[in-house]
Amino acid sequence: MEIKGQTAYITGGASGLGEATARTLAAAGATVGVLDMNEALAAKVAGELGGASAACDVTDAASHEAAMASLRDAIGPARIFIACAGIATGAKLVSRDGSATPLEKLTGAIRVNLIGTINSMRLAAADMAAMDPLEDNERGAIVTTASIAAFEGQIGQGDYSASKGGVAASTITYARELAREGIRVNCISPGLMDTPMMDGLPDEVRQSLVETTVFPKRLGHADEYAALAKHIAENRYINGTVIRLDGALRMAPR
Template sequence: MQISETAAIVTGGASGLGAATARALAGRGAKVFALDLPDAIAKAPEVDGVTYVAADVTDAEQVQAAVGQAAGGEHPLRIVVNCAGIGPSARIAGRKGPHDLELFRKVLEINLLGTFNVLRLAAEAIGKTEADEHGQRGVVINTASVAAQDGQIGQAAYAASKGGVASLTLPAARDLSSSGIRVMTIAPGIVDTPMLATVGEEIRQNLADGVPFPKRLGTPDDYARLALDIVEHDYLNGEVIRMDGALRMAPR
């Protein structure tokens, strides 16, 4: 599927994986609508071809308005990349007591419910577009994590949420096949995003050394390149792709 002269939605588009993906799509001629929270957008640089839209992915009305904005322009909405997410750490039974239930709920609400909220509303809009000569209307790329399979100590909430995103992939692809919409998921390993900004250099190097090959942290641009490859590769559908340098996470 071509990228140029299409509209694209990228959630979490003001920083990290989302920002890199928004830039990459815009660089290939897409009109990108980068959804994020107002505070994140205030810190984001201007990028040609990228329009920032303040929206909470868990809010149905805000996402519906953002989808309407993206679908209401001169280019058909064809591409959605869900990058919005959080990754706090807490043990199920720690020194301060049991895992906070509201924290668990919040992680699932943003990472899983937020992803599904954007998926369902964007798919409805994409399904109303005219199909191309191959019957295609669009593609949705969600973001899981290697934690979905290799969840570490303290990652119960995060792993559960990302496991849900991974499990959503195949039934979503099957549900939307009649509309000509593909659904794929990327499961990144250790990527150098703002989530790692507070980690010291020694820890960062140890993390990189644990990757079989190449021995480095992943980058947002690595993710963006893979997202573009998925968009253009019409036969990729209903699959979770690990982007991790063959890493398998240890318990801690």
């Protein structure tokens, strides 16, 4: 669909990939709604772009529903929905002392990245389904965010890999399910992107990951994610697919 004149909501839009996407879509003429747990940053980004923001915890049904209602009132329902909210976690099944790791340390990413994304998708899809169809009967486009850890997770990333594997695997299922409503569902699977999420990585780890990247030998830019998300929203024939954005990186076990 043509971006200009559409309304786009972005979860995790206060930072990193989501923020870059909010800026790119706004520059292309969309009115943006920024959904994020970080209320102050979300308001700052939305304010700079002439959009609206709402505090939202994607893991919480009531919080997400209230945030969607607030954005609907402010800027109307979204035809474009980009799900970028997410967290990175790390823990092994068995702790150093030989004891089983507490379950809650092994499920945080599944809660935010997978259940949160499903929560976003159900609300986005319900709004889109109620809108008038455009050309080809298209009503909306949803873009979710997995990670190459869905396919080559490193040791200690089981929770994160499982969360992203779930997002990637359900893409075709939801695309099939929502086809009747004219809603496309696609997923971007990034490699290593230069965002605040990567700030915690020690320099030597960052450097070794860059070395493993085939070409170009650097971290990805958030703008490169945003450009792909925009293209997916524009290109009606892209549906039900997971697109890697990773400079041909295949991560080693550790």
